[in-house]
Amino acid sequence: MIAGALLLLVLQAEGWTAAPLRPTVGDTIRLERAVGAPAGWRVRAGKLASGTVAEPLGDAVVLASASGGWVVRYAVVAWRPGEITLAMPPIWRLGPDGTADSLAGGTAAFHVASVIPDSVKAPAPQPAVAPLRLERASAIPVTLAVVLAGGVLLLLIGWRRRGPRVIAAGPALAAEGEIPDSRWLSAGEPKAVAARATQRLRRAVANAIPDAHEALSTAECLAAIERAWPKAPLRDLRELLQTLDQVAFATAHGVEVAPLAARARTLAREFKRDGKEASR
Numbered sequence: 001m002i003a004g005a006l007l008l009l010v011l012q013a014e015g016w017t018a019a020p021l022r023p024t025v026g027d028t029i030r031l032e033r034a035v036g037a038p039a040g041w042r043v044r045a046g047k048l049a050s051g052t053v054a055e056p057l058g059d060a061v062v063l064a065s066a067s068g069g070w071v072v073r074y075a076v077v078a079w080r081p082g083e084i085t086l087a088m089p090p091i092w093r094l095g096p097d098g099t100a101d102s103l104a105g106g107t108a109a110f111h112v113a114s115v116i117p118d119s120v121k122a123p124a125p126q127p128a129v130a131p132l133r134l135e136r137a138s139a140i141p142v143t144l145a146v147v148l149a150g151g152v153l154l155l156l157i158g159w160r161r162r163g164p165r166v167i168a169a170g171p172a173l174a175a176e177g178e179i180p181d182s183r184w185l186s187a188g189e190p191k192a193v194a195a196r197a198t199q200r201l202r203r204a205v206a207n208a209i210p211d212a213h214e215a216l217s218t219a220e221c222l223a224a225i226e227r228a229w230p231k232a233p234l235r236d237l238r239e240l241l242q243t244l245d246q247v248a249f250a251t252a253h254g255v256e257v258a259p260l261a262a263r264a265r266t267l268a269r270e271f272k273r274d275g276k277e278a279s280r
Contacts, residue, residue: 016088016108024113025081028057031074031088031108034065040096043070046089046105054078054086081114181261190257194247197257197264201241204268218245233267240264 019030035043045060057075065071072091078084088105095101181193199214205225206213212224218241225232240263247255 016106018108018110022113023078023110024115025078026115027077027112029054029076029078029110029112031076031086031110033072033088033091033108034067034069035072035091035093035103036069037093038095039068042094043072044092044094045072045074046091048074048076048086048089051086053080053084078110078112081112083109083111085109181258185258190255191248191250193257193261194244197261198241198244198248201237201244201264201268201271204271205237208271218242233270236263237267240267 016031016033019032020027023029037043043062045062047059048056050056054076057077061073061075063071063073074088076086086108088108090105091103093101093103181196184190184193202214202221205221209225209228211228212221216224222234222238222241225237226234240260243255244260244264247257247260
C-alpha cells in the first residue's frame with residue numbers, strides 16, 4: 001500500500017498552462033500539461049471536442065520532457081474575449097505489459113483579450129463622408145495617343161501597299177536545244193526516249209489526221225487512221241507504237257530504243273509532209 005501511494009504521488013499530473021500569456025481573439029493558444037510516468041510507459045491524449053467559444057486546431061501532441069516524463073500539448077483558438085474554461089479530455093498512461101491507467105483531464109482556464117481597443121468598446125455609427133471630388137483629367141495625353149496610333153496605322157498601311165520590288169534583269173539564259181537520245185540512253189533512261197518518240201509521232205499524226213488526236217489510245221488512234229487514210233503505213237505504225245508503249249511502260253526488255261526513235265522521227269516527217277500535201 002505504501003509503495004502504491006508513492007507511485008501515485010510520482011505519477012500525479014500537473015495542471016494545464018496556456019501560452020502565450022496574453023492571447024487575443026483568433027490567436028493560436030498552446031495548452032500544455034506535464035504528465036509523469038515510470039520508465040517504459042507511454043502517454044496517449046484524448047481528442048479535444050470543438051465548442052462555440054474555442055475549438056482545437058488539430059490532434060494533441062505528446063512529447064517526451066527532459067525530466068523523464070511527458071508533455072501533452074493542444075493547439076486551440078478562442079472566438080470571444082474574456083475568461084475561458086475548457087473541459088480537457090482524459091489522458092491515458094500505457095505500460096509495456098499492457099497495463100493502462102487514466103488521468104482526468106480536468107479544466108484549462110485562460111484569459112483572451114479583445115482585438116478591439118478599450119477606447120472603442122461601444123463604437124457608434126459614423127456619418128457618411130462627403131463624396132470625393134473627381135480630378136479634372138487633361139485631354140492632351142489622350143489626343144496625342146490617338147494621333148500617334150493613327151500615324152502608326154497609316155505607316156503600316158503604306159508599307160503593306162508598297163509596289164513590287166524591281167528585280168534587275170540578268171543575262172538572258174541561253175535556250176538549250178533538244179537533248180539527244182544518246183544522252184538519255186547513256187543516263188539509263190530508255191523510257192524517256194520512248195515516251196518522247198511516241199509523243200512526237202502521235203502529234204504529227206494528229207496534225208495530219210484530226211480524228212486521230214492524242215487523247216485516244218493506241219488502238220483507237222490506229223482505227224481512226226485506217227478510216228481516214230487507208231494508204232497510210234498502218235502496219236509499220238502499229239508495230240512501232242506498240243513497241244514504244246511497251247518500252248515506255250517497262251513491259252519490254254532488251255529492246256534497242258535508238259532505232260525505234262529514229263524510225264518514229266522518220267514516220268513523223270512523212271505524216272507532216274503528207275498532211276501538208278493533203279491540205280493543199
